[in-house]
Amino acid sequence: MIGTQTITATHLPKVGDREDFSMRAVGPGETDYNFPLSMTGTILAIWQEDPKHAAEYLTRNILGVIGTASAPPEEGFWFDSYNSGDTLKETADKVRNYGIKSFTKGKIRNAFIRLLGEELFDEKEKLDKFFVSKYGYEFFRSFEDAFEDSQAIEDLSTPAKDNAHFLYRICILSGFIDHINVRVAQESTSVLSLQALKNWLKINLDERRANDLTKTFQMIKNLRKQYPIHEHFTITAEGRRVVRDEIREAKKYFNITPDLERSWLNVFTDFKNSLAEIRKTLQ
Structure with a gap:
């Protein structure tokens, strides 16, 4: 040089x-x-x-x-x-x-796209751009603080062949929900992101549509309760350990079966479609 x-x-x-x-x-x-x-x-x-x-x-x-x-x-x-x-x-x-x-950060981003699928990433960007143009801010805040290292991202790109891989992916989608950037002006940041979105949608639409548009997000949060394992179960009055009602509800909602690759596709597709539906409803 x-x-x-x-x-x-x-x-x-x-x-x-x-x-x-x-x-x-x-x-x-x-x-x-x-x-x-x-x-x-x-x-x-x-x-x-x-x-x-x-x-x-x-x-x-x-x-x-x-x-x-x-x-x-x-x-x-x-x-x-x-x-x-x-x-x-x-x-x-x-x-x-x-x-x-x-x-390079490009390598990390590309691994992230492989994990969630180009269609989902594209839908996320469409929703962000729509919110910027109409409301002046992105729907999601930056994901960078959610990833501590590139190895975790690479691991997440593997197929959901067992329950551990399946739950790992559910945690990623739960992280998406945790990074929703939409809330009513002056609302306390102690209000969790999903509830904050519901509150905002109730004002900008109505309660019924707010619940409909966020139901998939809520069901993903319910599935997230399978990890850690102690949140998976509850104890009945008779002292029996049973799966929590909200987890059973979520499994029924997404049609979760022992075929976890197919089950992951169900969750993935519903989540992607929910992002698209929010954008279309607010247009």
């Missing part, structure tokens, strides 16, 4: 258990690149490094690999305990030896 290069890291507001930076690399010549870089709290604890120093050090190594003729991916870079080494230097060596692919 000929000429001088200056790298600066601007610390962004805290979101979840990670440190986010806006990186700027200026020079040599007319080169001027800006891109995000994130490191999880877990990997920083392992490295025992100052976050700003780590961000600048990693950026120098990233640019050393891709050069200055090509711009870094605009999605930026992500470092966690699964794609990184045990030290900052080991991680930089991985970047230099194996390239940037394992550390």
Whole structure:
């Protein structure tokens, strides 16, 4: 590399258990690149490094690999305990030896799309854009704080071949619901996201349609109660342990059977259709 290069890291507001930076690399010549870089709290604890120093050090190594003729991916870079080494230097060596692919946020996003399906992700984006155009804000807030590492996302892309995989996917959809960004003005943030959405829909539509439009979300929350296992059951007055009524109701609603791949498709399809129905009803 000929000429001088200056790298600066601007610390962004805290979101979840990670440190986010806006990186700027200026020079040599007319080169001027800006891109995000994130490191999880877990990997920083392992490295025992100052976050700003780590961000600048990693950026120098990233640019050393891709050069200055090509711009870094605009999605930026992500470092966690699964794609990184045990030290900052080991991680930089991985970047230099194996390239940037394992550390790009685009890779993480693509895994997320594989998990939930392009159709669902597209429907989510349509709903977000609709809310921005009509109400001035997105339907969902950012999902980034829901994922601690890329390995978990990769694991979630496997088929729902058993109950553990099935419940894992239900937890992801439950996370979607937890990130709904719609609530009545001045409403306390202590009101959970699903109830906040219902309250908002009651005002903007009516109670019946609010309940209809959020029923699938509620049933997913009911299924979510299967994990952890102690929430799966309740004790009757006679002392018998039985499956909770709300879980039985949800299984009937989605037609959950021992064929968990088919059952997952039922849940997935209903969830995707619910997002579309909210958008169409409010248009």
